[in-house]
Amino acid sequence: MGVGRLVNTRELRDLSEGEEVVVRGWVYRWRDLGKRVFIVVRDAYGIVQVVASKDYTDSMSFKVAREASIESSVIVEGIVRRDKRAPGGVEIRAKKINLVHKAEEFPIKGGEGIDFLLDNRHLWIRSRRLTAVWRLRQNLFNAFREFFHKEGYFEVSPPMLTQAAVEGGATLFKVDFFGRPAYLTQSAQFYLEVMIFSLEKVWTLAPSFRAERSRTRRHLYEYWHLEAEAAWSRMDDMMDLVSRLVAYTVNRVLETSQEELSILGRNTELLEPARKPAYPRIMYEEAIDILKRKGVDVKYGDDLGADEERVLTSEFETPFYITLFPLELKSFYMKEDESNPGLALAFDLLAPEGVGEIVGGSEREDDYEKLKNRIISRGYNVEDYNWYLDLRRYGSVPHSGFGLGVERLIMWIAGLDHIRDTIPFPRFRDRIYP
Ligand code: 4AD
Numbered sequence: 001m002g003v004g005r006l007v008n009t010r011e012l013r014d015l016s017e018g019e020e021v022v023v024r025g026w027v028y029r030w031r032d033l034g035k036r037v038f039i040v041v042r043d044a045y046g047i048v049q050v051v052a053s054k055d056y057t058d059s060m061s062f063k064v065a066r067e068a069s070i071e072s073s074v075i076v077e078g079i080v081r082r083d084k085r086a087p088g089g090v091e092i093r094a095k096k097i098n099l100v101h102k103a104e105e106f107p108i109k110g111g112e113g114i115d116f117l118l119d120n121r122h123l124w125i126r127s128r129r130l131t132a133v134w135r136l137r138q139n140l141f142n143a144f145r146e147f148f149h150k151e152g153y154f155e156v157s158p159p160m161l162t163q164a165a166v167e168g169g170a171t172l173f174k175v176d177f178f179g180r181p182a183y184l185t186q187s188a189q190f191y192l193e194v195m196i197f198s199l200e201k202v203w204t205l206a207p208s209f210r211a212e213r214s215r216t217r218r219h220l221y222e223y224w225h226l227e228a229e230a231a232w233s234r235m236d237d238m239m240d241l242v243s244r245l246v247a248y249t250v251n252r253v254l255e256t257s258q259e260e261l262s263i264l265g266r267n268t269e270l271l272e273p274a275r276k277p278a279y280p281r282i283m284y285e286e287a288i289d290i291l292k293r294k295g296v297d298v299k300y301g302d303d304l305g306a307d308e309e310r311v312l313t314s315e316f317e318t319p320f321y322i323t324l325f326p327l328e329l330k331s332f333y334m335k336e337d338e339s340n341p342g343l344a345l346a347f348d349l350l351a352p353e354g355v356g357e358i359v360g361g362s363e364r365e366d367d368y369e370k371l372k373n374r375i376i377s378r379g380y381n382v383e384d385y386n387w388y389l390d391l392r393r394y395g396s397v398p399h400s401g402f403g404l405g406v407e408r409l410i411m412w413i414a415g416l417d418h419i420r421d422t423i424p425f426p427r428f429r430d431r432i433y434p
């Protein structure tokens with residue numbers, strides 16, 4: 001082959017009638033009408049209809065077209081025809097078709113149950129819907145990078161193997177590190193805190209691991225965590241940064257991923273209000289009042305779970321913050337608010353439409369004695385945190401940071417009702433597969 005130019009299905013849309021092209025991909029749909037065979041070929045960017053006919057397809061290729069099975073890999077050489085009825089507005093009249101591999105009968109035919117699909121995740125990955133999510137994910141990752149670059153943050157590379165808990169012992173995965181215990185990281189936060197003494201403003205995008213006790217629609221055991229930390233930054237500065245980040249990401253996804261959002265059936269009108277980084281802020285105490293008013297059985301001091309969050313999200317059209325939680329509800333490293341003793345300078349950002357918490361952040365306790373006392377009063381082993389405490393001994397500075405659950409953000413932006421479809425290989429308790 002080699003008469004036409006090799007193009008993908010996205011580039012194809014801008015080509016004119018009569019151009020000679022080569023397209024390669026997998027057979028997505030197939031119809032044999034006797035004199036003509038219609039093959040819809042998919043590649044990374046979309047689909048295109050290929051028509052084989054005795055009139056213009058060489059006879060060997062026409063035979064091949066009739067034998068092609070779903071998911072066979074093919075290379076097609078042909079001529080562009082502009083046709084409004086075809087998906088993407090173009091189709092290809094095939095001159096030659098090379099069947100690279102004839103697929104066996106593909107097990108996924110449509111209508112299968114979730115267990116079957118999860119057992120065949122390595123094949124289900126190819127579906128148009130999931131492929132749209134992977135492309136959207138790429139656009140989202142690009143947006144993160146662009147954003148932090150513009151904001152003057154340094155990207156850093158924290159370890160995944162760690163020696164102490166960031167978010168408490170209950171969700172730690174233990175690993176055997178040459179006979180000594182180590183853990184899979186829950187959060188890069190402490191390493192980012194170390195790095196701000198060298199680079200001031202840092203961020204990372206890396207996996208985090210949580211041995212969650214409960215199975216829910218919004219928990220993964222392994223997820224991608226976008227985290228940032230900045231010296232000289234107070235809680236309000238950090239919330240402003242998070243708002244700019246989320247609004248920037250929503251804008252970029254709306255600009256780059258219309259097609260993906262449409263394949264996913266997302267009503268993008270619902271994302272419009274989030275384009276501006278002005279997200280409401282309520283205090284924990286107000287959140288409790290709203291919940292009580294709505295008839296939820298809660299009292300001051302209760303933690304807000306998924307159910308409570310869902311009720312709160314119905315009050316807002318954009319992401320919104322809950323701030324100033326009672327200290328004992330939050331992690332040991334969070335700074336106490338001097339003007340509100342007993343409250344932590346902590347914030348959660350909740351996404352609307354029932355999604356709930358997508359970001360957790362805070363100002364960090366920067367005083368050596370106070371932090372050490374917190375570690376002790378929570379019953380943790382001070383020895384494990386000596387290096388973390390050291391940061392408060394040599395040029396301590398006010399600083400803040402946050403962590404954003406990438407898959408939770410995708411759930412909201414793409415309008416998916418289960419977190420498993422936001423990531424190619426979700427881990428499940430009963431199967432680490434594939
Ligand atoms: O609220 P979390 O536990 O906060 C931290 O880990 C901080 N150390 C982050 C920081 O300040 N650098 O987790 C942060 C976010 C949550 O808001 C949520 O979006 C996501 O991580 N997350 C999960 N996402 C999917 N599955 C899970 N099991 C998650 N646990 C947390």
Ligand code: MG
Pocket residue numbers: 348357359360
């Ligand atoms: Mg949290």
